[in-house]
Amino acid sequence: MTPFVALLAAACASAGSRPAPAGAPAPASDATSRRAAAETSSVNRPQYPSTYVRHPSPPVLITNATIMTATGKEIPRASILISEGRIVALGADLGVSIPADAIRVDGTGKFVTPGIIDVHSHLGVYAAPGTEAEADGNEMTSPVTAEVWAEHSFWPQDPQIPLAIAGGVTTIEALPGSGNLIGGRSAVLKLIPARTVQAMKFPGARYGLKMACGENPKRVYGRRSQFPSTRMGNMAGYRGAFILAEQYRRKWDKWNEDHRGDPPERNLRLETLAEALRGNVYVQNHCYRADEMAQMLDLAREFGFTIRAFHHAVEAYKVADLLAQAGTAAVVWADWYGFKEEAMDGIHENAALLEQAGARVTLHSDDPGGIQRLNQEAAKAMYAGQRAGIAITRDQALRWLTANPAWVLGLDSLIGTLEPGKMADVVLWSGDPFSVYTKTLQVYNDGRLIYDRGDPAHQPRSDFELGQEPPPGGDR
Amino acid sequence: MIAGVLLAQTIAIIGGTVYPVSGPKLEHATVLIRDGRIAAVGTGVSVPADAVRIDATGAWVTPGLIDGAGQMGLTEIAAVPGTNDAGVKNDTVAAAFNVAEGINPASTLIPITRIEGITTTLAVPESGLVRGQAVLIDLDGPTVEAMLVKSPAAMVAELSEHTKEAGGGSRAGAAARLRQVLDDALEYGRRKADWARAQIHPLAAAAPDLAALQPVLRGELPLIVIANRRSDIETALRIAREYRLKLVLAGAGEAWEIAPAIARAGVPVLVEPLDNIPSYDALGIRYENAALLAKGGVTIALLETDTHNARNLRQQAGNAVSYGLTWDQALRAVTLSPAEIFGVAGRYGSLEPGKVANVVVWSGDPFEFSTRVAHVLIRGREIPLRSRQTELLERYRTLPPTY
Numbered sequence: 001m002t003p004f005v006a007l008l009a010a011a012c013a014s015a016g017s018r019p020a021p022a023g024a025p026a027p028a029s030d031a032t033s034r035r036a037a038a039e040t041s042s043v044n045r046p047q048y049p050s051t052y053v054r055h056p057s058p059p060v061l062i063t064n065a066t067i068m069t070a071t072g073k074e075i076p077r078a079s080i081l082i083s084e085g086r087i088v089a090l091g092a093d094l095g096v097s098i099p100a101d102a103i104r105v106d107g108t109g110k111f112v113t114p115g116i117i118d119v120h121s122h123l124g125v126y127a128a129p130g131t132e133a134e135a136d137g138n139e140m141t142s143p144v145t146a147e148v149w150a151e152h153s154f155w156p157q158d159p160q161i162p163l164a165i166a167g168g169v170t171t172i173e174a175l176p177g178s179g180n181l182i183g184g185r186s187a188v189l190k191l192i193p194a195r196t197v198q199a200m201k202f203p204g205a206r207y208g209l210k211m212a213c214g215e216n217p218k219r220v221y222g223r224r225s226q227f228p229s230t231r232m233g234n235m236a237g238y239r240g241a242f243i244l245a246e247q248y249r250r251k252w253d254k255w256n257e258d259h260r261g262d263p264p265e266r267n268l269r270l271e272t273l274a275e276a277l278r279g280n281v282y283v284q285n286h287c288y289r290a291d292e293m294a295q296m297l298d299l300a301r302e303f304g305f306t307i308r309a310f311h312h313a314v315e316a317y318k319v320a321d322l323l324a325q326a327g328t329a330a331v332v333w334a335d336w337y338g339f340k341e342e343a344m345d346g347i348h349e350n351a352a353l354l355e356q357a358g359a360r361v362t363l364h365s366d367d368p369g370g371i372q373r374l375n376q377e378a379a380k381a382m383y384a385g386q387r388a389g390i391a392i393t394r395d396q397a398l399r400w401l402t403a404n405p406a407w408v409l410g411l412d413s414l415i416g417t418l419e420p421g422k423m424a425d426v427v428l429w430s431g432d433p434f435s436v437y438t439k440t441l442q443v444y445n446d447g448r449l450i451y452d453r454g455d456p457a458h459q460p461r462s463d464f465e466l467g468q469e470p471p472p473g474g475d476r
Numbered sequence: 477m478i479a480g481v482l483l484a485q486t487i488a489i490i491g492g493t494v495y496p497v498s499g500p501k502l503e504h505a506t507v508l509i510r511d512g513r514i515a516a517v518g519t520g521v522s523v524p525a526d527a528v529r530i531d532a533t534g535a536w537v538t539p540g541l542i543d544g545a546g547q548m549g550l551t552e553i554a555a556v557p558g559t560n561d562a563g564v565k566n567d568t569v570a571a572a573f574n575v576a577e578g579i580n581p582a583s584t585l586i587p588i589t590r591i592e593g594i595t596t597t598l599a600v601p602e603s604g605l606v607r608g609q610a611v612l613i614d615l616d617g618p619t620v621e622a623m624l625v626k627s628p629a630a631m632v633a634e635l636s637e638h639t640k641e642a643g644g645g646s647r648a649g650a651a652a653r654l655r656q657v658l659d660d661a662l663e664y665g666r667r668k669a670d671w672a673r674a675q676i677h678p679l680a681a682a683a684p685d686l687a688a689l690q691p692v693l694r695g696e697l698p699l700i701v702i703a704n705r706r707s708d709i710e711t712a713l714r715i716a717r718e719y720r721l722k723l724v725l726a727g728a729g730e731a732w733e734i735a736p737a738i739a740r741a742g743v744p745v746l747v748e749p750l751d752n753i754p755s756y757d758a759l760g761i762r763y764e765n766a767a768l769l770a771k772g773g774v775t776i777a778l779l780e781t782d783t784h785n786a787r788n789l790r791q792q793a794g795n796a797v798s799y800g801l802t803w804d805q806a807l808r809a810v811t812l813s814p815a816e817i818f819g820v821a822g823r824y825g826s827l828e829p830g831k832v833a834n835v836v837v838w839s840g841d842p843f844e845f846s847t848r849v850a851h852v853l854i855r856g857r858e859i860p861l862r863s864r865q866t867e868l869l870e871r872y873r874t875l876p877p878t879y
Contacts (some may be wrong), residue, residue, distance in 0.1 A: 436794030
């Protein structure tokens with residue numbers, strides 16, 4: 001697909017080396033709970049807890065900018081004050097006193113948006129430089145590997161991380177690949193430079209469970225003459241796994257209730273699936289074809305869980321009404337299609353048609369290049385909709401990158417919009433974020449200036465790059 | 477070459493801001509097209525009474541964009557091998573392989589691409605140390621013959637981590653292998669009669685491949701060398717110097733590091749602006765590559781290498797501007813510069829009388845996402861703005877669909 005460079009843009013989606021997950025449901029208000037899902041699972045002991053701490057930073061006041069809140073407002077000549085990791089106030093008139101130590105940033109002619117959230121990334125698990133040694137995203141040794149956790153593969157020194165930060169991304173969901181029916185747990189991470197993945201883990205975020213429909217799992221195992229080799233085999237595979245998970249859940253729920261006798265035997269695979277059944281882990285489901293999404297919605301009904309989102313979902317527009325009804329989000333690209341048969345029917349208007357039908361729309365990258373310009377993907381999808389006569393607003397298109405992916409992760413009460421009290425994940429843009437000529441100028445993550453295009457002191461570089469890649473603007 | 481035009485027709489695109497590329501932009505200008513060629517461009521052009529008029533008031537008019545990359549017509553579904561015809565396997569020196577007869581004029585990718593203003597693409601062979609011959613095609617026409625602009629437009633080779641196996645696993649080995657092939661092609665060219673009588677030492681490649689390299693060795697046919705690591709680019713420059721080849725670099729992730737040397741050699745570069753993911757083949761790859769090369773005096777053409785989304789050449793160009801190219805340079809790098817590099821600037825790449833009428837009318841800046849394509853003309857034929865994707869949209873615009 002890409003003759004001139006080593007890395008294929010669509011490698012992940014096409015080769016099935018990198019899959020997407022699906023999510024189990026829970027009301028958005030659950031996000032206010034800071035309990036990590038893992039800590040509520042069968043076994044009462046700490047499991048790889050987040051060690052994230054907010055970096056102490058001075059207050060910041062951005063003045064005279066156009067502020068796009070992702071709550072329906074685009075406010076010209078407005079200011080925003082952030083302090084101690086929170087948004088304090090924003091608007092044409094802040095109505096609060098400005099701390100004396102606040103750093104003032106002139107936003108004249110510039111735009112401010114919430115930090116971008118990519119719910120489908122393989123950063124860290126398929127790290128650059130793209131060697132076999134760094135391919136840690138797909139445990140393709142069994143079609144159901146709910147027991148693996150993406151965070152145990154994640155390499156914080158992936159040089160793609162600073163590139164994504166420079167694109168305005170503040171939170172990602174790093175997922176296992178799509179080679180398996182059930183690929184494992186996702187990691188929801190603050191996108192910051194860190195020594196360990198634990199220091200990036202979003203406090204309180206629920207895990208996702210990656211599931212995959214269609215071509216990838218049946219190809220991976222079918223070619224080995226193993227199960228599954230067909231789409232009906234795929235369905236039987238999910239059902240078999242959840243039947244076992246139901247029994248496991250019943251045993252543990254009973255024991256947790258009465259503590260009679262020895263605790264049941266612990267099974268890591270079934271533990272994660274049981275958490276999905278309980279609604280504590282969100283099912284994030286890689287699924288391209290409309291008819292397969294309908295099958296997966298039935299599967300979820302059979303076992304009483306909810307699919308939080310269909311990822312890739314190139315045919316979601318064909319069943320937009322079904323998705324709206326089920327409350328399952330559609331996580332899509334602006335224009336990818338054709339790299340495999342189940343991706344043949346992708347169209348530019350997918351996001352707009354979904355929005356029109358009342359479904360919850362999110363754009364994702366699934367790609368280390370695309371994650372750096374998700375604002376451009378939103379622009380493409382928004383204008384394609386408008387050209388087709390679908391009245392997509394700028395706020396709706398911004399929500400495809402912010403508020404809606406926050407919901408997909410169950411974090412919408414904390415991030416995804418610019419509102420007082422929300423986490424100060426803020427991007428300052430050189431102009432309209434829907435213009436091809438606009439770039440990020442500054443990125444704040446939890447109130448910390450994590451990237452500044454004008455200041456090399458705020459342009460993080462991974463260990464990998466040192467002495468190997470010329471610094472920005474530099475020479476060898 | 478204008479086999480696709482059945483009717484003698486005069487078309488006048490009136491009132492737009494015209495970007496001829498070969499000269500400064502013209503406000504409220506007319507582009508007059510007759511029989512598939514541009515007849516006149518200017519503000520004082522008189523429009524014949526029988527001309528079909530296209531009102532371009534408030535719109536921008538440019539040449540059709542040219543993407544010097546990809547496998548248009550050679551691939552339908554990347555993961556379905558039966559639909560892919562871009563490469564010959566098990567042949568590391570496939571100079572005689574010309575992709576033209578593998579091109580499917582009925583590919584659904586062609587309408588999807590052209591209705592977004594890309595009218596001409598290079599169909600590039602895949603895989604091998606010497607991959608074969610690329611051809612330039614217009615994205616309209618019932619047959620390959622009708623689509624061809626130039627065949628071959630270039631010979632394509634690759635010096636990278638992907639082709640070093642052709643040299644036994646070493647980059648030096650691959651370079652040596654390429655030199656052996658070129659040496660033997662020279663020898664074959666001089667001693668064809670001896671070869672026919674089998675009175676010549678064993679040659680480093682098959683005779684048809686050595687024959688196909690003759691125009692490359694005469695400096696007539698460009699040799700595109702895909703190379704990304706600086707040292708691989710330098711190897712390509714060295715070999716081109718030794719054999720006096722008309723070299724074109726492609727990919728060229730680290731080319732910005734040696735822009736002056738590339739400029740001195742007079743070698744143009746085909747570069748994909750939105751390429752910055754480091755690999756061991758290009759640790760220094762960065763968004764500013766195109767701009768730094770242009771600043772260093774190198775002729776560049778911009779690429780979108782993803783065949784299915786060749787339409788994103790516009791986005792590539794816009795981003796190249798964001799990272800330092802001027803807007804005028806970017807437009808030239810997707811029109812006249814690729815036409816020059818592929819040897820068709822006499823017919824393509826600008827809006828000038830006598831040139832093939834590949835013309836696009838845009839609602840605004842062609843590189844902006846907000847811009848809509850209003851009209852596309854290929855060889856003077858107005859292209860219906862329909863594709864498989866627009867048909868899917870119409871079918872599913874309201875649910876449930878009517879089958």
